[in-house]
Amino acid sequence: MQLTLWTYEGPPHIGAMRIATAMRGLHYVLHAPQGDTYADLLFTMIERRDRRPPVTYTTFRAQDLGRDTAELFKTAVAEAHARFAPQAMIVGASCTAELIQDDPGGLARALDLPIPVVPLELPAYQKKENWGAAETFYRLVRALAGPAVSRPVREPGRRPLCNVLGPTALGFRHRDDLVEVRALLDRLGVDVNVVAPLDATPADLARLGAADFNVVLYPETARSAADYLKKHHGQPFTREVPIGVGGTRRFVEEVAALAGLDAGPVLDGAGSRLPWYSRSVDSTYLTAKRVFVFGDATHAIGLARVAARELGFTVVGLGTYSREFAREVRAEAAEHGVEALITDDYLDVEAAIRAAAPELVLGTQMERHVAKRLGLPCAVISAPVHVQDFPARHSPQMGFAGADVLFDTLVHPLMMGLEEHLLGMFREDPEFHDGVAPSHLGGRPAATPEAVGRAPVETPEASAPASPGPAGADAIWAPDAEKELKKIPFFVRGKARSNTEKFARERRLPLITLETLYDAKAHFGR
Amino acid sequence: MNAPVLPPAGGCGGIDLRQEDGQRAVFCGLTGIVWLHRKIRDAFFLVVGSRTCAHLIQSAAGVMIFAEPRFATAIIDERDLAGLADANDELDRVVSRLIERRPDIKLLFLVGSCPSEVIKLDLSRAAQRLSARMAPVRVLNYSGSGIETTFTQGEDACLAALVPDLPREAPDAAPSLLVVGSLADVVEDQFRRTFAAMGIADLRFLPARRAGEMPAVGRGTRYLLAQPFLADTARALDGLGARRLCAPFPLGAEGTTGWLRAAAEAFGVSEETFATATASGRARAETALAAYRDKLGGRRVFFFPDSQLEVPLARFLARELGAELVEVGTPYLHRAHLAAEIELLPDGTRVTEGQSLDDQMDRCRAARPDLTVCGLGLANPLEAEGLATKWSIELLFTPVQGYEQAGDLAELFARPLRRRALLEV
Numbered sequence: 048m049q050l051t052l053w054t055y056e057g058p059p060h061i062g063a064m065r066i067a068t069a070m071r072g073l074h075y076v077l078h079a080p081q082g083d084t085y086a087d088l089l090f091t092m093i094e095r096r097d098r099r100p101p102v103t104y105t106t107f108r109a110q111d112l113g114r115d116t117a118e119l120f121k122t123a124v125a126e127a128h129a130r131f132a133p134q135a136m137i138v139g140a141s142c143t144a145e146l147i148q149d150d151p152g153g154l155a156r157a158l159d160l161p162i163p164v165v166p167l168e169l170p171a172y173q174k175k176e177n178w179g180a181a182e183t184f185y186r187l188v189r190a191l192a193g194p195a196v197s198r199p200v201r202e203p204g205r206r207p208l209c210n211v212l213g214p215t216a217l218g219f220r221h222r223d224d225l226v227e228v229r230a231l232l233d234r235l236g237v238d239v240n241v242v243a244p245l246d247a248t249p250a251d252l253a254r255l256g257a258a259d260f261n262v263v264l265y266p267e268t269a270r271s272a273a274d275y276l277k278k279h280h281g282q283p284f285t286r287e288v289p290i291g292v293g294g295t296r297r298f299v300e301e302v303a304a305l306a307g308l309d310a311g312p313v314l315d316g317a318g319s320r321l322p323w324y325s326r327s328v329d330s331t332y333l334t335a336k337r338v339f340v341f342g343d344a345t346h347a348i349g350l351a352r353v354a355a356r357e358l359g360f361t362v363v364g365l366g367t368y369s370r371e372f373a374r375e376v377r378a379e380a381a382e383h384g385v386e387a388l389i390t391d392d393y394l395d396v397e398a399a400i401r402a403a404a405p406e407l408v409l410g411t412q413m414e415r416h417v418a419k420r421l422g423l424p425c426a427v428i429s430a431p432v433h434v435q436d437f438p439a440r441h442s443p444q445m446g447f448a449g450a451d452v453l454f455d456t457l458v459h460p461l462m463m464g465l466e467e468h469l470l471g472m473f474r475e476d477p478e479f480h481d482g483v484a485p486s487h488l489g490g491r492p493a494a495t496p497e498a499v500g501r502a503p504v505e506t507p508e509a510s511a512p513a514s515p516g517p518a519g520a521d522a523i524w525a526p527d528a529e530k531e532l533k534k535i536p537f538f539v540r541g542k543a544r545s546n547t548e549k550f551a552r553e554r555r556l557p558l559i560t561l562e563t564l565y566d567a568k569a570h571f572g573r
Numbered sequence: 574m575n576a577p578v579l580p581p582a583g584g585c586g587g588i589d590l591r592q593e594d595g596q597r598a599v600f601c602g603l604t605g606i607v608w609l610h611r612k613i614r615d616a617f618f619l620v621v622g623s624r625t626c627a628h629l630i631q632s633a634a635g636v637m638i639f640a641e642p643r644f645a646t647a648i649i650d651e652r653d654l655a656g657l658a659d660a661n662d663e664l665d666r667v668v669s670r671l672i673e674r675r676p677d678i679k680l681l682f683l684v685g686s687c688p689s690e691v692i693k694l695d696l697s698r699a700a701q702r703l704s705a706r707m708a709p710v711r712v713l714n715y716s717g718s719g720i721e722t723t724f725t726q727g728e729d730a731c732l733a734a735l736v737p738d739l740p741r742e743a744p745d746a747a748p749s750l751l752v753v754g755s756l757a758d759v760v761e762d763q764f765r766r767t768f769a770a771m772g773i774a775d776l777r778f779l780p781a782r783r784a785g786e787m788p789a790v791g792r793g794t795r796y797l798l799a800q801p802f803l804a805d806t807a808r809a810l811d812g813l814g815a816r817r818l819c820a821p822f823p824l825g826a827e828g829t830t831g832w833l834r835a836a837a838e839a840f841g842v843s844e845e846t847f848a849t850a851t852a853s854g855r856a857r858a859e860t861a862l863a864a865y866r867d868k869l870g871g872r873r874v875f876f877f878p879d880s881q882l883e884v885p886l887a888r889f890l891a892r893e894l895g896a897e898l899v900e901v902g903t904p905y906l907h908r909a910h911l912a913a914e915i916e917l918l919p920d921g922t923r924v925t926e927g928q929s930l931d932d933q934m935d936r937c938r939a940a941r942p943d944l945t946v947c948g949l950g951l952a953n954p955l956e957a958e959g960l961a962t963k964w965s966i967e968l969l970f971t972p973v974q975g976y977e978q979a980g981d982l983a984e985l986f987a988r989p990l991r992r993r994a995l996l997e998v
Contacts, residue, residue: 048621048648048649048650048660048664048666048667049647049650050645050646050647050648050667050670050671051627051645051646051647051648052642052645054628054631057624058623058624058625058628060625061625080687080718080719081597081601081719081720081723082599082600082601082602082603082604082629082687082718082719083601083625083719084597084598084599084600084950085601085604085629085950087949088949091949091950091952091954092950092953095953096954097956097957098954098957099951103596104597106596108720109690109718109720112720126931142623142624142625142687143623143625143687143688143691143719143720146654146688146691146692147691170651172623172650172653172654173650
């Protein structure tokens with residue numbers, strides 16, 4: 048048993064629902080008790096979908112357990128087929144139905160429906176949502192993509208053809224990423240054969256084999272299907288994920304190579320504003336900002352690269368809840384000289400964030416809450432999704448436009464930090480203390496001497512180190528050293544304090560003086 | 574599935590009651606944790622279940638609104654199922670860790686789920702064992718599983734689990750009044766003032782706001798149900814000798830008056846005192862409701878089954894605001910507890926007990942009601958088909974009982990209509 052307050056991923060059948068809901072002409076019959084129907088609201092409320100997910104739940108109850116839940120399931124399949132007339136169906140069990148072992152696949156097969164019915168085995172007590180999505184997509188592709196066809200050699204003049212794999216319902220910015228990637232492919236001279244699963248029909252999946260290669264946008268959901276298509280249909284697939292300027296350029300080069308095209312025109316054409324914005328002198332203050340990155344593997348890796356190479360931040364922590372991609376995340380973390388955090392326990396993530404003392408957190412909605420508690424700026428870069436992650440405006444993470452969005456996403460929380468810093472610098476002025484409203488809101492300077500000298504943003508728990516450390520008693524701060532510490536901008540003060548204390552502890556200094564403070568500063572550097 | 578609508582069941586006042594069976598679109602009883610943990614402020618709810626349970630509560634709670642909530646899930650994994658780990662040892666370990674983290678917790682509920690019921694994990698024995706070990710923390714258990722409970726029945730199961738633990742009233746104690754079912758604090762305080770004005774000072778609430786303040790119950794206890802979904806709790810209270818006062822539910826002015834009057838009669842409050850105590854509340858409710866009669870009068874309303882509040886809400890809409898009831902779906906109709914409500918529904922009102930989702934959606938589409946009251950899974954899809962909807966969960970999360978909230982309750986139904994009239998896009 049695992050004690051869980053919040054979860055990063057739902058159970059695997061939610062992943063299957065993300066595939067079913069993304070597609071058209073597909074229906075999912077889920078053997079599940081009535082409460083499991085809550086899942087509909089993820090799609091209709093969080094993603095604001097205008098249709099119910101194409102899912103029929105058997106909604107069995109305790110009284111049915113003594114009778115025939117298998118019959119209930121068969122009736123549900125037969126009726127769903129009659130009512131919705133899908134091109135294909137998927138059938139499976141949620142966690143409770145898995146325990147009663149009704150064999151949905153076998154029961155559905157016995158009905159001998161005139162359409163493909165794909166059984167899903169999604170072990171609910173071992174696996175999670177993204178795995179469930181990948182497995183479902185793979186099973187569908189395997190069942191529907193048909194036998195391998197020999198593609199005719201491309202005639203001169205015919206544009207290369209690719210499939211785009213990975214976007215699902217309830218995906219983090221999948222809708223907008225797809226627009227960008229389609230535009231990129233078009234500029235390169237590549238045509239799109241099928242996008243799947245988003246808006247694809249089972250009939251579209253049968254046409255997958257016609258493409259020359261596959262573009263994999265989200266390995267979490269599409270890599271196993273792409274592996275299958277590579278093996279059985281001889282289609283190579285892309286490994287580069289077009290997140291950030293560098294990621295997008297590498298992606299363009301990779302696609303151009305697969306398609307036998309020249310990447311030059313796209314690479315030399317209009318790109319992102321990010322490089323110039325990052326070089327603009329006002330961005331100097333971003334240098335070596337300490338950033339902690341946590342999310343699904345695709346976004347965690349992509350954002351760590353953007354943060355380090357395109358904004359000049361220092362990655363002080365990198366992790367993922369996607370255990371399936373632990374290897375990739377570990378390799379990326381090594382590039383940044385940190386150890387990857389692979390966990391789905393958000394309390395572990397919180398502890399790691401505290402310990403790393405970052406100046407910016409890039410994470411999920413969960414890390415947003417952690418950051419709020421710690422008084423740190425934060426941007427959300429990955430699922431699990433929230434209604435805020437489906438903005439009305441076009442807001443991709445991928446492609447050159449996505450890089451523009453990322454620049455804003457990563458820098459805006461810090462701009463607020465800079466404002467706070469300026470307030471800190473002016474804190475001796477009578478206009479700037481927390482006892483007075485901002486002047487543009489009609490605040491008047493007031494003579495409140497006790498407020499003067501207090502920093503406007505004082506977050507002791509936030510900036511204090513997580514734990515004083517096991518070795519012996521902590522050194523005491525001399526008043527002048529303590530006063531000097533307050534002169535350090537608040538957003539690095541926590542780090543300065545913990546470094547100084549560590550320095551004193553290691554040298555067994557009982558008292559931290561002004562000298563100790565500056566000795567430690569020289570020792571750790573920045 | 575999708576069984577044809579059964580013939581009228583009959584024997585239920587003048588309503589047209591039908592029963593239906595098939596796919597349901599309702600939450601399970603675990604959802605009640607979302608409001609119960611806010612009500613009992615030193616209680617913690619530990620679901621013993623699957624990742625689905627954790628995901629459900631997280632999604633139903635408005636997706637991660639509380640930094641560290643007073644509910645969590647002990648997720649059963651394959652080791653527990655394969656017998657590699659003793660589920661009871663695992664549970665003890667999880668509970669110990671939890672209590673260490675949260676020393677402010679005085680009452681812990683182990684909440685059973687579909688998987689824990691199916692694998693027959695005995696949570697009542699676990700609760701007894703842990704109560705002894707974790708003293709002074711009290712450990713109780715109930716089931717919120719979807720195979721046994723529908724949405725608000727989770728609260729019923731929780732309160733029923735509290736009853737055997739309540740202090741016992743002395744046999745010769747003077748009669749006291751107990752209000753059963755969680756209400757917003759502000760509503761409780763209003764009722765407390767009204768009952769005091771009627772001369773009923775010994776008023777208690779179940780659940781209390783703190784674990785140590787739960788009400789004493791005995792033969793002198795007369796209780797009013799504040800919610801229509803408390804069948805098991807009522808049965809447990811009856812078992813202790815308490816007596817239920819038959820009344821409509823305190824929704825709208827009429828329902829509130831009927832509810833208060835049931836207590837007045839039981840406690841021998843004079844008609845004059847009752848009239849004085851309720852006069853200002855009734856007048857204010859009347860003023861507040863008058864403004865909504867134009868907006869909701871003659872509007873055709875369709876209820877999908879959700880919280881068991883449907884019948885009292887429909888009665889309020891029909892009688893106090895002049896709305897027309899197309900169909901009143903309810904997951905379960907407790908004939909005895911709702912007797913006074915059924916009596917007040919317009920003759921021939923179609924009430925559907927149970928659900929066959931697709932068939933019911935077909936009827937709703939065919940009827941094209943002016944307002945459809947439904948769960949969150951259905952609301953946007955129906956809006957996209959051009960139907961105005963009111964999501965029903967808000968009727969549970971918002972204080973709607975009593976005179977002072979009668980206008981707010983009407984507003985919840987009127988707002989979707991007003992909004993549609995406002996929008997030009």
